[in-house]
Amino acid sequence: MRDCAAEPIEDVQGRADARAIAIDKVGIKDIRHPVRVRDRSEGHQHTIAYFNMYVQLPHNFKGTHMSRFIEILNAHKREISVESFRDMLLEMRSRLNAESAHLEMSFPYFVMKKAPVSGVESLMDYEVTLIGESTGEDYDQVIEVVVPVTSLCPCSKSISERGAHNQRSHVTVQVRANQWIWIEEIIDLVESQASCQVYGLLKRPDEKYVTEHAYDNPKFVEDMVRDVAAQLKNEPRVDWFSVASENFESIHNHSAYALIEMDKRQPA
Structure with a gap:
C-alpha cells in the first residue's frame, strides 16, 4: 500500500505566473474572532471583531497561502488587542513573504451611559x-x-x-x-x-x-x-x-x- 502521507504535495500557490501582473491586495475577508480592547472605565473589554487581512502579491507568484492568515489569528488566541495590531501586520508580511500588508479589525465597542x-x-x-x-x-x-x-x-x-x-x-x-x-x-x-x-x-x-x-x-x-x-x-x-x-x-x-x-x- 502506498504511504500517501509520505509523498510530497505540490504547493500550487507557489507556482510561477507568466502574466506579470502584481496584485495589490489578496487575502481573507470578514472572518470573526474574539478580541480584547482597552476600556477607559473597566480596564479591558472583550468583544468580537471582523477581520480583513490582505498582503501584496508579486507579479511572479500564482497565489498566496490563505491558511496562514488563519494561523496568525489563532496564534494570538483571545489576546488580540490594539497594542498587538502592529505585531500582527509584521507577522503577516514575514509569514507570507510580502512587501506590504493591510489589516482591518472592526468590532462593536460598548460604553455604559447614564x-x-x-x-x-x-x-x-x-x-x-x-x-x-x-x-x-x-x-x-x-x-x-x-x-x-x-x-x-x-x-x-x-x-x-x-x-x-x-x-x-x-x-x-x-x-x-x-x-x-x-x-x-x-x-x-x-x-x-x-x-x-x-x-x-x-x-x-x-x-x-x-x-x-x-x-x-x-x-x-x-x-x-x-x-x-x-x-x-x-x-x-x-x-x-x-x-x-x-x-x-x-x-x-x-x-x-x-x-x-x-x-x-x-x-x-
Whole structure:
C-alpha cells in the first residue's frame, strides 16, 4: 500500500505566473474572532471583531497561502488587542513573504451611559475599526469610530411655528494619532458637538430633556462636521483626521452628507 502521507504535495500557490501582473491586495475577508480592547472605565473589554487581512502579491507568484492568515489569528488566541495590531501586520508580511500588508479589525465597542435626568444606566454600542498598513519601514494606523447622535434642522426651527424636524446622524471620525487616544475620548468629542446625544434607555423626564436640548442646539450637517473638525484641529495628539456626518433625514427620502479631511502636518 502506498504511504500517501509520505509523498510530497505540490504547493500550487507557489507556482510561477507568466502574466506579470502584481496584485495589490489578496487575502481573507470578514472572518470573526474574539478580541480584547482597552476600556477607559473597566480596564479591558472583550468583544468580537471582523477581520480583513490582505498582503501584496508579486507579479511572479500564482497565489498566496490563505491558511496562514488563519494561523496568525489563532496564534494570538483571545489576546488580540490594539497594542498587538502592529505585531500582527509584521507577522503577516514575514509569514507570507510580502512587501506590504493591510489589516482591518472592526468590532462593536460598548460604553455604559447614564440618562441625563433619571440617571438610569444602559449600554451604548459604537462601531470601531482599526486600519493598519505596513510597507518597508513605514507603518500607518488609523482608528475609525462611528458615533450615532441627534441633529435638529436649524432651517426647520426657523421657519416653523411649532417644532422642528430632527434626525439620527452617524458621525464617522478617523484619526491618525501620535499618542494614545481612548476610544471614549473620540466618542465624547463627537457627542459634545451634536444637537443631542443618543441613549440606550430613557425615562419620560429624559425624553423631555433630550427633545428640548436638541431644539436648543440646532445643527446642519455642515455645522456638525465643522464643529467636530474644530475640536480635532486643536487636539495635539491627532496628526490627521477625517470627519463625516450622514444625517438620515426624517422628511426627505435621502440622507444629507458632509466630510472634512485635514492633515495637520502639512503647512496651512
